[in-house]
Amino acid sequence: MVGGRSAAGHHPAGMACGRRHEPTLARMMRALVTVVVGAVVTGVVIGLLPGITADGPWAVPAVAIVLGVFAAVLRPLLVTLLSAIGWPGVVAGWIVVQSLLVWVALQVTPGIHVDGFWPAFWASWLGAILMTIGLWLVTAGQQGVATRHLLRVNRRFRRSVPPTTVPGVIMIQIDGLSAPLARWAIEAGNLPTIGRWLRSGSHTLTKWHARMPATTPASQAGLLHGASDRVPAFRWYEKPAGRLVVTNHPADSALVESRLSDGRGLLADGGVSVSNVFSGDASTSLFTMSTLRGRRPGPARYLSAYLLDPFGLTRSLVLAAGEIVKELHQARRQRLRQVEPRMHRDWRYVLLRGATNVLLRNLNLTVIAEQIMRGAPTVFCDLVDYDEIAHHAGPARPEALASLDGIDGVLAVLEEVAAAAPRPYRFVVLSDHGQSQGATFRQRYGLTLEDLLAGELPGEDLVVAAGGNLALVYFPRLPGRATVEELEQRFPQLLPALTGHPGIGWVMVRSGRDGPVVLGRDGRRRLRDDHVDGADPLAGFGPHAADDLRRHDSLDHTGDLVINSLWDPVAGEVAAFEELIGCHGGLGGAQERPVLIHPRDFAVPGPLTGADAVYRVLCGWLEQTGCRTPRSLIRRG
Incomplete structure (x- = not known):
């Protein structure tokens, strides 16, 4: 069924349309x-x-009502004024606006006495915290509260944006979620909204193969630009320029996008990019790494409204504090239960979890809801909550799975907001890669990959760019790609030391005679014709391994050595070269098996291998809905 509502009041078919009219009694x-x-x-x-007193109990609800009226009338005006001032106005406003409203309300309410501004200042903060907790307890965390708030703050668009019957498409990326774990989480009840879509028949679940490197930058280069071959890893070294490129640095991501973009990315024709690495050529790009440096210095109005609204940042800070407390408890529980593998989760991660799992998630929700109410044709947003927790706790651990509940809550709210939008919307949920678990290389062997290489190459200049259980190693003094023959002559013990180490699964290196070869402890595979001498070093790494390595060998700026960690198919574990329990980037395990959940009438033409193939499918769906102009018509025009 397309459109319409289920008995529960939801839109089961990935298309939400129409305007909601809440009964007067409910309001x-x-x-x-x-x-x-x-x-x-x-x-x-x-x-x-x-410093604050009341003459009688009747004055207490009176001041609460007065404050509510003041907030409804004055806060929108203050948001507009302070946004015009810029960041100083917004930050100062976040600190004092609610305090001023409280102070004025206390001053004008009969029977209430306040001794100056500072009692009102502290009352505003304590009240905001208690109000957040109180409403959460009363509503039991119901999503409808967030939906009503988002509809209220965006009500101006409901009046000003003309309606259309052309569907829009909302694409939500659940960063790091593998297809097997997605199925498990649906069955376990961690993704009830997606589960409802699948059970209703409106959506279907498709797995796809993320080609090596299975990282967010590489996959988003494919998903958003169809050019994953321009990204050989999460970080890499470029010999000609003598530069290390790290894709979560704004300057580097902007540089990489300049190589990817042809002006016809996934979000061309008026799309919106939210919290991604690359923009997909979106006309509106928000919190996107590659466009951060080019943003105007002042705050956008939506950000100002979020900061100055007690339901926005102040509420999020309270919930973030709760998330931090929860993390401290869960980390302690892992230690007491001696869960293995595990890692030390220091204060930086504790704060990061609060930021990503609450602050950034709520901000993304606020931004997407506004774009939906504006009638944006396409939106693509990367939600990183699960990926961040899975890195530190493990991809299948309870705290990682619990983060999916929050992401599913975002989907539920967006579905309800879309029901009041000026156009119908279809929902697509996808991931960029999965994650594989295991004790790290350092935990297992007491040294890092850099330490192992330095032991064999004392004093030698080299660059090790590790991401997950994949590492690219460069010899900056050797021009071009170093060959196996050259390395064997210069460093005769290096390759045997690497392939003989129990933490190394295989090493790929270029041969001047045979092209790319993969070396293992007991064998060698020539990728040009897949000839194997001895034991196949790629045995057990999956059916795509050889093709992925042939492709990776052809990429610009790949390493002189490409090193993958061990893969233990019995334990289902890899050994990250970073200090992460859950990892991705190389081969082995579920990291190569992301998921695509889409409306059933959006066809998938056969198996999807690589993010570029998914990009082509997504573009076809956008053309099908009328959100994207086909390339053939552009050329013809």
């Missing part, structure tokens, strides 16, 4: 609950803080 009950919670919070704040 009145919601307002009453808010007033009651506000009155209770106000009473607690007045009772706890010195």
Whole structure:
């Protein structure tokens, strides 16, 4: 069924359309609950803080009502004014705007007495924290609260944006989610919204193969630009320029996108990129790494509104604090239960989890909801919550799976917001790669890959660019690609030391005579014709391994040595060259098997190998819906 609602009030077919009209009684009950919670919070704040008194109990709900009216009337005006001032105005406004509103409300409400501004300042912050907790407890974290808030703050678009019947497409990337784990999470109830779509028959689940390197930059170069062959790893060294490129640095990602873009990326024709590495040639690019440096210095209005709204940043900070407490408990539980493999989760990750799992997720939700209400034809957003937790806790661990509940909540809210949008929307959910688990190389052997190489090459100048369980090794003083013959002559013990190490699965190197060859402990594979001497070093690494390595050998700036860690098919584990329990980038395990969940009437023409193939399918779907102009028509025009 396309359009329409299920008995539960949802749109089961990936197309949400029409405008929601909430019953008057429901609105009145919601307002009453808010007033009651506000009155209770106000009473607690007045009772706890010195400098604020009330003549009687009747004054407490009165000030709560006055504050609510002031906030509804004055805050939008203040957001506009402070946004015009710029970042100083927005930051200062976030600190004092709510305090000013509280102070004025306390001043004008009969029966309330306040001794100056500072009691009101502290009352505003304590009240915001208690109000967040109180509403969460009363609503039990129901998504409808967030939906109503987003519809309210974007109500101007409901009046000003003309409706259309041309469907838009919302593409949400769940970073790092493998197809096997996605199926498991659906069955376990961690992804109930996606599960409902699949059970209703509106959507179907397709797995695809992420070619090596299975990283976000490489996959997004393919998904958003159809050019994954321009990204050989998460980080790599470019010999001609003597430069290390790291794709999560804005300057480097902008450089790489300049090589990818032909002006016809996935999000051309008015699309929106949110929190991605590359923009896909979107006309609107928000929190996207490759376009950060080119942004105007002032804050956009949507960001100002988020910062100045108590339901925005202040609420998110409270929830982020809760996420931090949860992380401390879960890390301690892993230690007490002696879960293996595990890693030390230091304070930097603790703060990062709060930022990604709450602050960034809520900000992304706010931004996407606004773009939906503006009627954007296409939106592509990368949600990194699961990937970040899976790196540190393990991809199948309870805390990683629990993060999928929050991502599913985002999908549920967006589905409801889209029901009130000026156009119908189709939802596509996909991942860029999976993750594989295992104790790290250093945990297993007491040294890093760099230490192992330095032991064989004392004093030698080399660059090791590791990402997950894949490492590219460069010899900067040797021009071009170093050959196996040259390395055997210069460093005769190097390749035997690497291939003989138990933590190394295979090493790929170029031969001047035979082209690319893969070396293992007990054998050698010539990729030109797949001739194997001894034991095949790629045995067990999957049916795509040889093709992936042939392709990787042809990429610009690949390493002189391409090194993959061990893959233990019995334990299902790899050994990351970084200090990450869950990793991706090389071969072995579920890291190569991302997922694509799409409306059933969006056809997939056969197996999908590589992100470029997924890009072509996505472009076809956008052309099918009318959101994208086919290349043939552009050339003809």
